[in-house]
Amino acid sequence: MKTRSPLLAFNLHAVLLFTLALPGPSGRAAEPAGAPRVVNPGPPPSDAIVLFDGKNLDAWESEQGGPARWRIEDGAMVVVGGTGNIRTRRAFGDCQLHIEWATPEKIEGEGQGRGNSGVFLMGRYEVQILDSWQNPTYHNGQAGAVYGQAPPLVNASRPPGQWQTYDIIFRAPRRDGSGKVVRPATITVLHNGVLVQDHFEIRGSTYLERPQYEPHPDKLPLVLQDHGNPVRFRNIWIREL
Numbered sequence: 673m674k675t676r677s678p679l680l681a682f683n684l685h686a687v688l689l690f691t692l693a694l695p696g697p698s699g700r701a702a703e704p705a706g707a708p709r710v711v712n713p714g715p716p717p718s719d720a721i722v723l724f725d726g727k728n729l730d731a732w733e734s735e736q737g738g739p740a741r742w743r744i745e746d747g748a749m750v751v752v753g754g755t756g757n758i759r760t761r762r763a764f765g766d767c768q769l770h771i772e773w774a775t776p777e778k779i780e781g782e783g784q785g786r787g788n789s790g791v792f793l794m795g796r797y798e799v800q801i802l803d804s805w806q807n808p809t810y811h812n813g814q815a816g817a818v819y820g821q822a823p824p825l826v827n828a829s830r831p832p833g834q835w836q837t838y839d840i841i842f843r844a845p846r847r848d849g850s851g852k853v854v855r856p857a858t859i860t861v862l863h864n865g866v867l868v869q870d871h872f873e874i875r876g877s878t879y880l881e882r883p884q885y886e887p888h889p890d891k892l893p894l895v896l897q898d899h900g901n902p903v904r905f906r907n908i909w910i911r912e913l
């Protein structure tokens with residue numbers, strides 16, 4: 673009975689490795705099983721859901737129902753005061769969100785009245801948008817704050833009119849079978865690339881006078897706030913985690 677020579681076994685192994693390293697149909701080398709999924713970083717990343725690319729509001733609707741009534745201008749969507757908050761048609765839980773925004777170049781109002789909007793994860797956990805360039809207000813209400821709960825670690829604001837970015841990593845709260853929150857929501861925020869929230873444990877809905885967790889589904893739409901100021905948005909994409 674023949675036994676396979678060690679040399680042959682080695683060669684088979686080498687052939688296997690060589691085959692794995694050959695480019696697949698996509699032109700990339702095939703990955704061994706269990707390798708991290710390949711994502712083209714873009715931007716936007718190849719596995720992101722684009723929520724706004726400058727062209728239309730198809731991914732959005734009014735929070736009261738019906739079409740979103742904000743306007744599109746020069747590839748940005750602009751809050752039209754009085755038309756109400758807008759929300760995504762899709763619902764999200766754990767996510768990585770990229771959003772660019774700019775407060776009005778012409779300074780009007782002060783404090784909370786100046787360039788106010790907001791990003792509400794799950795429609796209830798707000799990362800404040802505000803013109804916080806030389807515009808004092810309460811600390812947990814300035815740009816980059818988890819509204820009413822956590823001031824930003826630093827004020828990384830750009831002057832009014834300039835584009836700014838938020839990159840947000842959000843984990844939805846987890847509940848046990850009875851609905852009790854067993855792990856609070858957490859949030860990390862980079863403002864213009866600077867860390868302003870470091871895995872902060874959210875204490876509940878931010879629009880309540882006393883934050884507390886309310887029962888809600890595992891996924892909910894992302895909401896952008898109409899606070900009456902013509903804040904602009906562009907390049908919005910989200911990755912479900």
Ligand code: MG
Nearest residue numbers: 788789790801
């Ligand atoms: Mg706000």
